[in-house]
Amino acid sequence: MRVLLLSTYELGHQPLHVSSPAGALLRAGHDVRCLDLAVEPLDDDALAWSDLVAISVPMHTAMRLAHAATTAVRGKRPELPVCFYGLYAAMDDGGEGDARPDVSIAGEYQAELVSLADRLQKVGADTLARRWPQASMSAMDASPEDPTGHRSTTVRVRLERQRFGVPARHLLPPLERYARLEVAGEARLAGYVEASHGCVHRCRHCPVPVVYDGRTRVVEVDAVLADIAQLLRMGARHVSFGDPDFLSGPAHARRVVAAVHEAFPELTFDVTTKVSHILAHEQLWPGMARSGCLFVVSAFESASDRILQRLDKGHTAADEVEAVAVLRGAGIEPRPSLLPFTPWTHADDIRRLVELVEHCDLVGNVDPVQWSIRLLVPPGSLLLESGQLAGEVGAYDPEHLSFSWSSRDPRLDDLQLRLWSIAEQAGEEQWDAVTAHRAVRGSVEEVLGAWENTPGGGEDSVPMAPDPRLASAMAPDDRPRLSEAWFCCAEPASAHWKATLATNGSRP
Numbered sequence: 001m002r003v004l005l006l007s008t009y010e011l012g013h014q015p016l017h018v019s020s021p022a023g024a025l026l027r028a029g030h031d032v033r034c035l036d037l038a039v040e041p042l043d044d045d046a047l048a049w050s051d052l053v054a055i056s057v058p059m060h061t062a063m064r065l066a067h068a069a070t071t072a073v074r075g076k077r078p079e080l081p082v083c084f085y086g087l088y089a090a091m092d093d094g095g096e097g098d099a100r101p102d103v104s105i106a107g108e109y110q111a112e113l114v115s116l117a118d119r120l121q122k123v124g125a126d127t128l129a130r131r132w133p134q135a136s137m138s139a140m141d142a143s144p145e146d147p148t149g150h151r152s153t154t155v156r157v158r159l160e161r162q163r164f165g166v167p168a169r170h171l172l173p174p175l176e177r178y179a180r181l182e183v184a185g186e187a188r189l190a191g192y193v194e195a196s197h198g199c200v201h202r203c204r205h206c207p208v209p210v211v212y213d214g215r216t217r218v219v220e221v222d223a224v225l226a227d228i229a230q231l232l233r234m235g236a237r238h239v240s241f242g243d244p245d246f247l248s249g250p251a252h253a254r255r256v257v258a259a260v261h262e263a264f265p266e267l268t269f270d271v272t273t274k275v276s277h278i279l280a281h282e283q284l285w286p287g288m289a290r291s292g293c294l295f296v297v298s299a300f301e302s303a304s305d306r307i308l309q310r311l312d313k314g315h316t317a318a319d320e321v322e323a324v325a326v327l328r329g330a331g332i333e334p335r336p337s338l339l340p341f342t343p344w345t346h347a348d349d350i351r352r353l354v355e356l357v358e359h360c361d362l363v364g365n366v367d368p369v370q371w372s373i374r375l376l377v378p379p380g381s382l383l384l385e386s387g388q389l390a391g392e393v394g395a396y397d398p399e400h401l402s403f404s405w406s407s408r409d410p411r412l413d414d415l416q417l418r419l420w421s422i423a424e425q426a427g428e429e430q431w432d433a434v435t436a437h438r439a440v441r442g443s444v445e446e447v448l449g450a451w452e453n454t455p456g457g458g459e460d461s462v463p464m465a466p467d468p469r470l471a472s473a474m475a476p477d478d479r480p481r482l483s484e485a486w487f488c489c490a491e492p493a494s495a496h497w498k499a500t501l502a503t504n505g506s507r508p
Helices: 016-027 044-049 060-076 087-091 110-123 208-212 221-233 250-263 275-280 282-290 305-311 317-330 347-359 368-372 382-386 410-429 433-448 494-501
Strands: 002-007 031-036 052-056 082-085 103-107 156-158 180-183 186-193 196-198 216-218 238-241 268-272 293-301 333-338 393-397 402-405
Touching (some): 002 016, 052 110, 082 087, 082 110, 087 103, 103 110, 196 208, 221 250, 250 282, 282 293, 333 368, 347 410
Parallel strands (some): 002 052, 052 082, 103 156, 268 293
Antiparallel strands (some): 180 186, 393 402
8 A cells, every 4th residue: 555644734843743654554564655745845746656645633733734735635636535643633523625534543543544554455445435434434433512512523533552663754854854953052953752642631722631531652762762863863963752741651751761861861852741740840850951851841821820720720820930940940941832812811811921921031932923822622622511611602613623712802812913923923034032022012012001010919910029040041042942933723824834735846
């Protein structure tokens, strides 16, 4: 079976979720080609060669682009079976018309993807109807009918434990085509790996518990080491651990870090974990720093305890401040992700978030796109079943893959669009951190009015007194970050659309 694997976007990384299944398919005896539409065109020769196209959809941005890519595939090879696989396959309503895949696989997709290729090889892809019955895939309903009356598409969800081999990274463009680590004026080639999938937590706005429901699946330490070894041979000097929460299994995380540092002592890395884990494992961070950890991505989301409770984040705004102190005390930079715009957001919530970032000396740590993030409510969202959105959401919007909602304060919808434009412009023109933050703060003041930077005064107020524990030892633009700073829950930028729709060996 000739399988063409497509990636539309993996946050500027060389796509693990193409190279990993590519390795599994090769080991199963299939012929495989890979295309990363973020950096190379949808190639007519590759489509003509294919018996099956499988498109990786690990996040919202990738899923939106995948629908466009599928339409392009259908226009050239309408008879070709198309599969979506990855986390967001469970959050898709099935698409419309030519954007609809024939089958979707969510969760631990790798073995099921190999099984799909095996079955197609036996029966012959040409004999299958373009829309074969989902029942033939022994499908389960990944998202029963939610309180709004919408029913998501039926998908195959697999959570069986699997062993992972070495990803076939040789089928992808070199690391030079991808995001680099930037720190103190130096740029280093960077790779992306995962030591686990899923998460033990059930934050209501997150797509991970929709599929994993509080469960995790580990990637064995030897598999992680083998993948990092080949990344180093390709020139990487830094890796991102892209686990939804690196400390969901702290014992496994410690084993991975110890093994990686012993094998590759000069390698630096970053991880993602919850605020509550930063605090619960305070004693871990000095050792993580000595092992090469440069920064930690953590979902602060909001400076409002009221909103954090609705999201079931398990931390407070004061905890966010303390997490900054813990990481900075260990010599590690925090890089918060934010969710400024929700149906419950008030103007003062945006002001408090700006104040928190400034108070914690995070101007150089918050990427501009974070200020524009708007709550997504995909099919199956835990927010729907929780009742937190009662009376707040409208009809499902298939274009944006989310139930629609509007802010009670219309100024906030206007502000979100302005901040989105700033994020796009800052990325295209490579603004420095201070310039980007000034633009953000200026837009907040222009739309919502100026405010006084004074402490106290609200139910969710964050103390604004200077605290030397929070100050970074590095200038804002020297702090470690990746050169591409988009986000998994962001809408695709214009550059992403142009890249995905490029065909016939040319780039726009």
